[in-house]
Amino acid sequence: MYQPIVSPEVVDGKHLLVIWAPGSQVRPHQAPEHSGKGAQRKYYIRIESSSVDADSKPELKTQLVQLTARVPFDDRRALQASMLDIRETKVREFLHDVGSGLVEEQDTRSLYRSLRIAEPVNGHDAPRNVGLLFFSQNPEQWFPGARIEVVQFADDAAGNMLEEKAFEKRPIHEQLRECLTYLESLSARLIQKLPRTSKAAHWVSFPSLALRETLVNAVYHRSYEGTSEPIKVYLYSDRLEIISYPGPVPGIEQTHLDGRAPIPPVPARNRRIGELLKELRLAEGRGTGIPKVRRSMTQNGSEPPRFDFDADRSYFRVTLPAHPEYQAILAIQDVANLRAVGDNSGAMRRLKEAHARHPSAVAIAIELVKEQLVRDDIHAAEEVYETVRKANPTANLAAIITQIAAAYLDNNRQKDATAWLDRLPMLDAVEEAFDAAIQEKRAGRLERAHSYFKAAGDAVATDVKALHEFAQVKMKLAEKVRPGGPAGNKGAYLRQLREAEEMLRRVVQMDAPRTRHAWAWFDLGRVLNWSRAPKQEIRAAFEKAVEIDPSEKRFQEALGRLDREGHAG
Incomplete structure (x- = not known):
């Protein structure tokens, strides 16, 4: 006869009857078919919201008996x-953390019995295994393998180990929390502004929720009986693996883990561990862990998690792929290190490998294109662009487009350059807008260059190169509408000159290389000359350019013409 624990309680002034159903020493139990006299007793299995006669599900009945034939x-x-x-101090710390009223119980024996971590045996009390796992100083003294090991591997074919760290000699929930904190400290975070919006995209190498759910599940569902293997966490550059022993309990199949079928409500291997983890709000126990992991990976922009076990159910492994851009960052760091030691061929090889492995990663593609263009291999750069465009259709590839356009301009192939510039999307990222504007200016498409500088907004005023280039665009646009010409427009002409003058006066006051200052003073002299400013102001600008760079002949020639003809041309 099964006897639950019944406790009358008062909560917020309301009388409640709390019923606990602890694990029985003589499971499984039978229940009568009906409440009438002489009813036959049968085994029942809970399937979703229904209690089903176990005789109608013989395969599940067999598993029921196997799982419940012992405590x-x-x-x-x-x-x-x-x-x-x-350790009583650890018990009371736990009760304080979960906000339990049992923390007020002064009698230690009553406290342990109420928490059900002790049980009477022949006139004295004996601890239960769950009590040792949660409240002893070193659970591994009784349960070999009751620890968590984390190993980081280098990204090389040899599989070299970078660091190994063990969480041990403390209760399993303390191991769990410390390991989670450690893993989260290793997870990189990036905030990236989204095009054409004020919002930003946030991603991490491994989502915190996915890390927590997978590691909690490993602690919750592993076996502490008959295996000395610890929980293992392997951290590679492109993935994180969490392995526990043995595999899932009977009833859980690969289709449930892959999301092709709902997870059945099979009995948990460690019911009491689950109860205490739920009290700590580390576990929920409603079959939501795996869907949460899958959902958090999707929301982070990561590839789906993978769950697998072998035919003998000797292990269970969860693989969390690293975010693609995180993998790109690591690859780029490797490339920088190879370049620093002069191994340029190794850097190129690493970039090609990373691009082949992650064709959708824009950061890797940008670096590979840059390296190919240094080698004057424009065709190879174009192939990279096409690969990443197909693999990542929504990606902003402006940085690649402007690099390829610049390479064509360097080779005096303006038609090819403009064809590439025509592929540019609408830009609002400052660096992309700057690069696009400069290449459009080089291609002679001044109106487009002007629009990109405008798109960069106030940021132009703080970037000395962009501000100078923008001023030069305005000067060229002013030349197009110079009075007396075919498209003459005096108002537009003077407005462009006035705005160019304001920009150039700011450039000469900013921190910049001497050559930049020299050309800015020269351009200011030209603008003042076109605006019919006093000759003294024009001369002062040209003289400043000559003073900074006396070797530049064009500065000297402009100053000479001003003296001879009264204007600088």
Whole structure:
């Protein structure tokens, strides 16, 4: 006869009857078919919201008997230990953390019994396994393998180990929390502004929720009986693996893990461990862990998680792929290190490998294109663009487009350059807008260059190169509408000159290389000359350009014409 624990309680002035159904020492139990006299007793299995006669599901009945024919390991008495092995301070810390009223219980024996971590045996109390796992100083003393190991591997074919760290000699929930903090400290975070919006995209190498759910599940569902293997966390450059032993309980199949079928409500291997983890709000126990992992990876922009186990169910492994851009960052760091030691061929090889492995990663593609253009291989750069465009159709590839256009302009192939510039999307990222504007200016498409500078907004005023280039665009646009010409427009002419003058006066006051200052003073002299400013102001600008760079003949020639003809041309 099964006897639950019944406790009358008062909560917020309301009387409640709380019923606990702890694990029975003589499972499984039968229940009568109906409430009438002489009813036949049967086994029942809970399937979703229904209680089903086990005789109608013989395969599930067999598993039921196997799983419940004995007390779960975490709820058994630990006769090899004594009550002195449970640390009362850790018990009370736990009760304080979960906000339990049991923390006020002064009698230690009553406290342990109420928490169900001790059980009477022949006139004395013995600890239960769950009590040793959560409240002893070193659970591994009784349960070999009750620890978590984290290993980081280098991104090389040799599989060299970078660092190994073990979380051990403390209760399993403390191991869990410390390991989570450690793993989260290793996870990179990036905030990236989204095009054409004020919003930003946030991603991390491994989402915190996915890390937590997978590691909690490993602690919750592994076996602490008959295996000395610890929980293993392997951290590679492109993935994180969490492995626990053994595999899932009977009833859980690959289709449930892949999301092709709902997870069945099979009995948990460690019911009491799950209860205490739920009290700590580390676990939920409603079959939501795997869907949460899958959802958090999708929301982060990562590839889906993978769950697998072998035919003998000797292990269970969860693989979390690293975010693609995180993998790109690591590849680029490797490339920088190879370049620093002069291994340029190795850097190119690493870039090609990374691009082949992650064709959708824009950062890798940008670096590879840059390297190919240094080698004057424009065709190869174009192939990279096409590959990443197909793999990542929504990506902003402006940085690649402007690089290729610039290479064509360097080779005096303006038609090819403008064809590439025509592919540019609408830009609002400052660096992309700057690059696009400069290449459009080189291609002679001044109106487009002007629009890109405008798109960059106030940021232009703080970038000395962009501000100078923008001023030169305005000067060229002024030349197009010079009075007396075919498109003459005096108002537009003077407005462009006035705005160019304001920009150039700011450039000569900003921190910049001497050559930049020299050309800015020269351009200011030309603008003042076109605006019919006093000759003294024009002369002062040209003289400043000559003073900074006396070797530049054009500065000297402009100053000479001003003296001879009264204007600088």
